Amino acid sequence: MDRKEFLKSLGVLTAGAALLGAEDTLKAAPVTADELDFPLKGLKAKVKEPVKVIIIGAGNRGRTYSGYAANYPDCIQIVGVSDIRESRKNAMGDRFNIPQERRFGDWSEVFKVPKFADAVVISTPDDLHYKPCMKALEMGYNVLLEKPIAQSEKECTDIAAQAHKYGGIVAVCHVLRYSPYFRAMREAVHSGMIGKLISIQHMEPIECRHMAHSYVRGNWRDSDKTTPIILAKSCHDLDIIRWIVDKPCRTIVADGSLTWFKAENAPKGAPKRCTDGCPHEAECPYSAIDVYVRRKQHLGVFDLKNRKDENEIMAKISDPDNVWGRCVYYCDNNQPDHFVSEMVFEDGTTASFSMEAFTPYGGRRTRIMGSTGYIEGDGTTFTLYEFRSNRKLVWDKKLNEIPEYRNSGHGGGDMALVCDFLEAVDSHDESRLTSTIDASVESHVMGFRAEKSRLSSKKVEVNLRRK
Ligand SMILES: NC(=O)c1ccc[n+]([C@@H]2O[C@H](COP(=O)([O-])OP(=O)(O)OC[C@H]3O[C@@H](n4cnc5c(N)ncnc54)[C@H](O)[C@@H]3O)[C@@H](O)[C@H]2O)c1
Numbered sequence: 001m002d003r004k005e006f007l008k009s010l011g012v013l014t015a016g017a018a019l020l021g022a023e024d025t026l027k028a029a030p031v032t033a034d035e036l037d038f039p040l041k042g043l044k045a046k047v048k049e050p051v052k053v054i055i056i057g058a059g060n061r062g063r064t065y066s067g068y069a070a071n072y073p074d075c076i077q078i079v080g081v082s083d084i085r086e087s088r089k090n091a092m093g094d095r096f097n098i099p100q101e102r103r104f105g106d107w108s109e110v111f112k113v114p115k116f117a118d119a120v121v122i123s124t125p126d127d128l129h130y131k132p133c134m135k136a137l138e139m140g141y142n143v144l145l146e147k148p149i150a151q152s153e154k155e156c157t158d159i160a161a162q163a164h165k166y167g168g169i170v171a172v173c174h175v176l177r178y179s180p181y182f183r184a185m186r187e188a189v190h191s192g193m194i195g196k197l198i199s200i201q202h203m204e205p206i207e208c209r210h211m212a213h214s215y216v217r218g219n220w221r222d223s224d225k226t227t228p229i230i231l232a233k234s235c236h237d238l239d240i241i242r243w244i245v246d247k248p249c250r251t252i253v254a255d256g257s258l259t260w261f262k263a264e265n266a267p268k269g270a271p272k273r274c275t276d277g278c279p280h281e282a283e284c285p286y287s288a289i290d291v292y293v294r295r296k297q298h299l300g301v302f303d304l305k306n307r308k309d310e311n312e313i314m315a316k317i318s319d320p321d322n323v324w325g326r327c328v329y330y331c332d333n334n335q336p337d338h339f340v341s342e343m344v345f346e347d348g349t350t351a352s353f354s355m356e357a358f359t360p361y362g363g364r365r366t367r368i369m370g371s372t373g374y375i376e377g378d379g380t381t382f383t384l385y386e387f388r389s390n391r392k393l394v395w396d397k398k399l400n401e402i403p404e405y406r407n408s409g410h411g412g413g414d415m416a417l418v419c420d421f422l423e424a425v426d427s428h429d430e431s432r433l434t435s436t437i438d439a440s441v442e443s444h445v446m447g448f449r450a451e452k453s454r455l456s457s458k459k460v461e462v463n464l465r466r467k
Pocket residue numbers: 056057058059060061062082083084085088105106107108123124125126128146147148173174175232410
């Protein structure tokens with residue numbers, strides 16, 4: 001008996017419960033159901049020999065992916081590193097015993113020597129994805145490419161064309177796709193547990209201080225130098241929606257703006273930097289002193305000697321050249337702090353998405369409406385309600401209790417992505433990934449068109465030919 005038949009039979013067996021109303025359904029006791037207990041993928045890649053990898057951009061993300069080698073040294077070997085920051089280049093070089101001649105500064109230096117690895121990880125800033133990726137493919141490397149793929153629709157499609165031309169695998173780091181939570185949610189929809197998919201509501205709460213750190217003060221504050229926030233932050237979400245619906249997107253309409261983080265909202269008498277004696281420091285939720293020194297959040301950008309040393313952190317944010325010490329109302333930012341969009345897919349399925357800066361939590365919130373059931377998830381746990389049987393099924397895997405998943409960020413997605421990528425490279429089989437480069441480009445195009453819609457106040461066609 002397959003899953004659908006099994007579920008149908010359950011519907012018959014529990015028909016008596018259908019006399020209850022919708023309110024009763026929502027109140028029914030939750031059951032951790034076997035039907036949602038999809039097997040967790042092991043994180044140790046099945047490869048014939050260690051895949052040789054070069055890390056280009058040894059910052060936050062480069063370190064994350066290279067961390068896989070610490071757990072599974074017989075699956076991956078870090079054989080080269082490139083970073084314009086000597087300290088980061090050498091920290092990674094020393095960690096993986098990379099010889100001096102395989103430690104490079106600018107990314108372009110990597111490609112001046114003959115190919116010496118199976119793959120490169122491109123984890124440089126957003127404006128340095130396109131050129132290294134095009135060059136890597138030309139030289140026969142496979143690529144683990146950080147999102148966003150590139151800064152324009154044309155550059156994204158160029159990369160897909162280059163991958164096809166040279167036969168290279170490009171895995172885009174849409175890490176959420178690889179997390180057990182989203183894998184299970186999609187599986188529940190695709191195995192028919194809520195009937196026909198009708199619509200999705202999805203929200204990305206950024207968390208107010210994360211917003212201030214990355215999109216007001218920090219690296220992604222300027223959409224022209226990086227990408228519009230719908231890609232820089234939310235390409236994961238468009239990708240997840242597209243992946244769950246599994247149909248081409250036809251139209252998208254979007255709106256939103258930068259409402260709060262601008263000079264006109266600065267409290268009276270606030271200086272340009274939080275460390276210059278701001279009279280509002282004690283109350284301001286965005287105070288750099290509070291975020292970095294007291295709460296010790298987002299410290300990865302400072303390359304500290306000792307993360308507990310408050311004097312060292314204070315010295316960093318007091319440096320007039322340090323962008324993170326600035327008042328959030330006096331930054332050179334242009335990213336919207338709220339963004340809404342609506343998509344219509346082939347066959348009429350609809351999805352709405354909102355990105356919100358002003359929330360006390362991060363993660364994702366998702367509601368999925370089907371003809372016979374409903375799913376509601378908070379980013380770590382989801383509940384599936386069956387209308388007819390009145391059952392309430394819960395997916396609640398405690399990933400931090402599963403040793404190999406414990407240190408894998410993005411709900412387990414970071415290391416699961418590396419695992420799938422290594423298997424895909426080893427077998428030269430793109431289908432080992434949940435996402436081809438064409439599918440990743442498609443969800444990026446949705447993002448570019450959403451921004452076009454936001455700026456033009458018009459509904460925009462997406463219609464892409466699916467390969
Ligand atoms: N998949 C995700 O969920 C996720 C999360 C965060 C960031 N990202 C993306 O990952 C990428 C890297 O982000 P990050 O947070 O690691 O940034 P980061 O600043 O910590 O790291 C980038 C590194 O690239 C190096 N670099 C800059 N120019 C270079 C050059 N010319 N040649 C070689 N190295 C160079 C920098 O010195 C830095 O160490 C960005 O594109 C970002 O959008 C993805």
